[in-house]
Amino acid sequence: MTCDEAKILLHALIDGELDAGHAREVEAHIASCAACAAEANDYRRMREAIAKADLRYTAPASLRQRIDAALPKPAPAAAANVTPLASRRSVLRGFALGSAVSALAATLLVAVVVRNDDQQMIESEIVSSHLRSLQPGHLIDVVSTDQHTVKPWFNGKLDVSPPVIDLTAQGFTLIGGRLDYVDARAIGAVVYKRRAHVINLFVAQTSSMAHKPAKTETIQGFNVRRWSDRGLNFWAVSDIGADELNEFGEKFEAAAQANKEG
Amino acid sequence: MPVNTTQDDPERARRFREAALPHLDDVYTLARYLLRDASDAEDAVQECYLRALKHFDTYRGPAMKPWLFAILRNVCRAEYARRATSPSTGLDDTPEAAEQTPMWHEEQQTPEAEMLRERDASAIRRLVDALAEPFRETFVLREINNLSYREIAEAVGAPVGTVMSRLARARAMLRSAWLAEQEQVK
Numbered sequence: 003m004t005c006d007e008a009k010i011l012l013h014a015l016i017d018g019e020l021d022a023g024h025a026r027e028v029e030a031h032i033a034s035c036a037a038c039a040a041e042a043n044d045y046r047r048m049r050e051a052i053a054k055a056d057l058r059y060t061a062p063a064s065l066r067q068r069i070d071a072a073l074p075k076p077a078p079a080a081a082a083n084v085t086p087l088a089s090r091r092s093v094l095r096g097f098a099l100g101s102a103v104s105a106l107a108a109t110l111l112v113a114v115v116v117r118n119d120d121q122q123m124i125e126s127e128i129v130s131s132h133l134r135s136l137q138p139g140h141l142i143d144v145v146s147t148d149q150h151t152v153k154p155w156f157n158g159k160l161d162v163s164p165p166v167i168d169l170t171a172q173g174f175t176l177i178g179g180r181l182d183y184v185d186a187r188a189i190g191a192v193v194y195k196r197r198a199h200v201i202n203l204f205v206a207q208t209s210s211m212a213h214k215p216a217k218t219e220t221i222q223g224f225n226v227r228r229w230s231d232r233g234l235n236f237w238a239v240s241d242i243g244a245d246e247l248n249e250f251g252e253k254f255e256a257a258a259q260a261n262k263e264g
Numbered sequence: 265m266p267v268n269t270t271q272d273d274p275e276r277a278r279r280f281r282e283a284a285l286p287h288l289d290d291v292y293t294l295a296r297y298l299l300r301d302a303s304d305a306e307d308a309v310q311e312c313y314l315r316a317l318k319h320f321d322t323y324r325g326p327a328m329k330p331w332l333f334a335i336l337r338n339v340c341r342a343e344y345a346r347r348a349t350s351p352s353t354g355l356d357d358t359p360e361a362a363e364q365t366p367m368w369h370e371e372q373q374t375p376e377a378e379m380l381r382e383r384d385a386s387a388i389r390r391l392v393d394a395l396a397e398p399f400r401e402t403f404v405l406r407e408i409n410n411l412s413y414r415e416i417a418e419a420v421g422a423p424v425g426t427v428m429s430r431l432a433r434a435r436a437m438l439r440s441a442w443l444a445e446q447e448q449v450k
Contacts, residue, residue, distance in 0.1 A: 007285065009436075010432045012411070013428065013435060014428060015393055017413070044439050044443075048435065048442065051380075051382045054382070055383070055384060055388050057389055057407075058289065058290075059296045060292070061275070061291075061309065062291050065309060065310065069288070073313065073314075074276075074277040075277060076274055076278035090318055241384045244414070
């Protein structure tokens with residue numbers, strides 16, 4: 003690794019945004035480069051000083067009041083309670099209570115939003131399945147690096163036949179398959195490894211035959227890349243970086259395309 | 265204040281309040297650092313909340329904070345445009361000019377021998393305020409609003425790689441200024 007690369011990546015290291023492989027590389031560079039080590043050290047001290055000083059501002063009560071007045075009232079009862087002549091003290095007390103109540107309600111709201119949105123619910127279930135799979139003894143039902151062993155294993159267990167593609171040559175090792183339950187249905191999981199990281203590729207049937215381009219998001223710290231192709235929904239879940247997960251998805255899609263044409 | 269009838273649904277109002285109001289201090293903090301003026305910041309935050317309410321139906325989660333920040337940025341950009349046309353503002357602080365200066369050119373003046381020492385909040389705020397856009401923004405989102413790289417990318421509408429290079433640059437500039445001040449105090 004060059005100093006120029008390290009000078010960018012060491013920030014991601016300090017911020018805990020680097021995957022284990024890159025983190026090791028940056029740490030190795032810092033260990034061998036006095037200039038980068040001094041910089042990293044200063045940045046760490048800077049972060050600590052900033053965290054200690056607390057540089058946040060608090061919104062003035064008058065602003066909170068202005069916004070509160072400008073927003074539509076949540077319910078008629080609440081509107082009746084707001085009197086423009088309320089003393090400053092009671093206004094402040096109202097806000098303190100309001101924000102505590104709101105914070106609690108916001109937590110509930112998230113649950114409601116998630117429950118109402120199928121896609122999000124499934125994705126959070128998928129992440130839970132990924133987490134479960136990482137517990138000892140849960141990762142794989144059929145252990146094999148051979149796609150011709152893993153693929154037939156799914157026969158009769160699922161209403162779909164998940165494409166099992168060996169991507170070892172592309173840097174993602176097929177290590178097996180597993181049966182999982184998501185959204186109260188059996189779902190296939192094809193398991194890959196990248197270095198020490200597990201990638202679970204979940205495959206489920208969908209009514210739509212359309213190709214839906216990939217979308218990557220982060221859920222509970224895991225990257226989830228979702229796409230659809232020829233009647234199947236795919237979710238690749240892993241703790242590897244989004245760029246690597248995208249690389250995985252692209253290589254998988256390219257190989258699936260080649261299989262179809264070949 | 266006149267309120268559009270489609271927005272006057274009490275259930276929607278309740279959901280919006282519960283989702284957005286807990287982030288008021290965060291939004292206000294970002295506005296203070298973006299605009300460097302308390303009363304402009306208050307106006308921008310109020311405008312941000314009204315716009316957010318208007319567009320609340322397009323909000324799809326999961327994170328409310330980056331969404332509000334993205335709206336606030338748009339409000340602030342209008343304010344930048346207004347300031348740019350007023351004669352009192354210098355031209356050195358435009359985002360374009362700042363991003364085009366070479367990457368590590370601040371390093372030259374850095375006194376390498378000295379270790380970085382702690383400073384109080386007002387001294388650090390002054391140093392942060394002196395950073396040029398868009399480095400100040402990225403830095404504040406990361407260090408003060410505690411957003412992840414991905415959330416920052418979402419809020420500022422730039423790729424994560426850009427966020428990383430801006431943050432590296434922001435910290436390099438801040439470190440140079442911090443160490444230079446330290447020299448003067450000595």
